[in-house]
Amino acid sequence: xxxxHLRLPALxxxxxxxxxxxxxxxxxxxxxxxxxxxxxxxxxSTSTMTMPVPASTASAPSAPVATDHVSIAAFAFGxxxxxxxxxxxxxxxxxxxxxxxxxxxxxSFTSSPLVTGTTYTxxxxxxxxxxxxxxxxxxxxxxxxxxxx
Amino acid sequence: xxxxxxxxxxxxxxxxxxxxxEVDRRGFLKCASWVGAGTIWTVSGGLVAxxxxxxxGQGAGSAxxxxxxxxxxxxxxxxxxxxxxxxPDVLGSFSKAIADVNALPQRxxxxxxxxxxxxxxxxxxxxxxxxxxxxxKTPKVxxxxxxxxxxMGPKPYLDVFGAGSQGDGWSSFDMGGIHFLLLNNVxxxxxxxxxxxxxxxxxxxxxxxxxxxxxxxxxxxxPMWTIYEKxxxxxxxxxxxxxxxxxxASVTVLNGHIHQVMSKVEGNITFSTVSTTAYPLPxxxxxxxxxxxxxxxxxxxxxxxxxxxRYRGAGRGFRLTDDHVx
Numbered sequence: 001x002x003x004x005h006l007r008l009p010a011l012x013x014x015x016x017x018x019x020x021x022x023x024x025x026x027x028x029x030x031x032x033x034x035x036x037x038x039x040x041x042x043x044x045s046t047s048t049m050t051m052p053v054p055a056s057t058a059s060a061p062s063a064p065v066a067t068d069h070v071s072i073a074a075f076a077f078g079x080x081x082x083x084x085x086x087x088x089x090x091x092x093x094x095x096x097x098x099x100x101x102x103x104x105x106x107x108s109f110t111s112s113p114l115v116t117g118t119t120y121t122x123x124x125x126x127x128x129x130x131x132x133x134x135x136x137x138x139x140x141x142x143x144x145x146x147x148x149x
Numbered sequence: 150x151x152x153x154x155x156x157x158x159x160x161x162x163x164x165x166x167x168x169x170x171e172v173d174r175r176g177f178l179k180c181a182s183w184v185g186a187g188t189i190w191t192v193s194g195g196l197v198a199x200x201x202x203x204x205x206g207q208g209a210g211s212a213x214x215x216x217x218x219x220x221x222x223x224x225x226x227x228x229x230x231x232x233x234x235x236x237p238d239v240l241g242s243f244s245k246a247i248a249d250v251n252a253l254p255q256r257x258x259x260x261x262x263x264x265x266x267x268x269x270x271x272x273x274x275x276x277x278x279x280x281x282x283x284x285x286k287t288p289k290v291x292x293x294x295x296x297x298x299x300x301m302g303p304k305p306y307l308d309v310f311g312a313g314s315q316g317d318g319w320s321s322f323d324m325g326g327i328h329f330l331l332l333n334n335v336x337x338x339x340x341x342x343x344x345x346x347x348x349x350x351x352x353x354x355x356x357x358x359x360x361x362x363x364x365x366x367x368x369x370x371x372p373m374w375t376i377y378e379k380x381x382x383x384x385x386x387x388x389x390x391x392x393x394x395x396x397x398a399s400v401t402v403l404n405g406h407i408h409q410v411m412s413k414v415e416g417n418i419t420f421s422t423v424s425t426t427a428y429p430l431p432x433x434x435x436x437x438x439x440x441x442x443x444x445x446x447x448x449x450x451x452x453x454x455x456x457x458x459r460y461r462g463a464g465r466g467f468r469l470t471d472d473h474v475x
Binding site for chain 1: 231232233234268269296297299300301338339340379380381437438439440441
């Protein structure tokens with residue numbers, strides 16, 4: 001049949017739009033693999049290799065969670081927003097098959113690309129709100145809120 | 150028939166549909182064609198592909214049937230260094246794409262790679278890409294960076310591909326009466342693509358003295374029209390850049406990033422993204438995140454693609470032909 005494979009998604013902005021058919025859409029499975037390397041952090045940051053750990057408890061994207069651990073899984077930081085006290089060292093654990101970074105939006109801290117099973121830590125000393133993202137996948141966002149103590 | 154009917158209804162609604170016809174390509178692909186703002190697309194089997202159209206009256210594989218007019222090739226999103234089930238051999242698939250370009254009946258005037266040359270911006274990945282691009286049978290290779298090429302800043306990219314560019318890697322050139330802009334819209338990206346003030350000033354000055362009938366082609370990695378903001382599939386200051394191009398009769402914006410063919414016509418501007426040589430991403434909004442998609446065995450080649458672009462002359466625009474990587 002003509003165009004049996006062709007699918008046209010919702011038109012964007014009311015104008016002509018066409019896209020290729022994807023035979024199977026969805027996220028790829030995240031599979032654990034042996035850590036292949038580590039990444040150097042900034043002066044107050046370190047990256048180490050660890051075994052993967054279970055993802056943090058899921059939470060609403062905007063609901064802050066008091067914790068010093070963030071998982072990187074399924075192309076998302078979880079919890080998305082955390083609260084910590086000054087002087088807290090936050091640990092991000094990378095569990096995805098693909099690599100990710102933890103990069104402050106203002107450039108004040110960043111990890112190197114993290115492979116599966118590695119962690120990145122950063123110590124927050126001053127109160128404030130620190131927005132960060134993955135520089136490899138900039139649609140991934142997170143926030144660390146450092147309270148007044 | 151429902152899908153076909155749906156397609157044509159949507160095209161009619163957009164006021165762009167002109168013709169569709171069955172054309173066998175390599176024995177298994179079928180096509181539909183339409184035009185907008187002087188551009189012809191031909192759609193086939195999930196990729197836009199060469200097929201006959203009522204306008205051109207040419208048959209399958211028509212790239213060589215129109216020897217006049219500038220002819221170039223677009224490739225994109227090779228992601229050298231990617232390791233994952235979505236494509237365990239991105240180096241092999243990129244090599245196949247290059248072989249396909251080299252096997253085209255006509256040698257392109259140049260080849261453009263629209264970014265994400267590498268996956269994580271290492272020097273080794275950049276040098277691998279540079280070596281492979283050096284095997285292309287074309288007099289000229291140009292590139293623009295993707296966000297995967299500037300993971301730790303632009304320096305590793307500029308060290309290998311920055312010659313002749315300004316700022317963080319933007320430039321322009323003229324060929325065949327067409328003015329080409331090579332943009333870097335991954336400057337300090339935290340979600341949507343971004344050009345920045347310095348680059349916007351460059352664009353304004355760069356086109357200031359061009360005649361309004363000069364065809365303009367813009368290359369940038371991230372789409373310069375908002376496809377899906379949540380996934381960062383757009384450029385936050387694109388409107389400012391495009392405002393400098395409003396007076397030109399023909400503007401064609403060619404991007405990568407989303408690993409699928411998607412097009413839009415808006416006034417004098419034609420936007421179109423090209424497929425990838427690496428791995429598929431989901432259609433906008435169909436997954437929790439734009440993560441690499443692992444297709445069933447043997448299906449990956451169905452979505453990998455390269456694009457031929459031919460200028461058809463003043464008032465006739467460009468013909469875009471997207472082919473599968475063999």
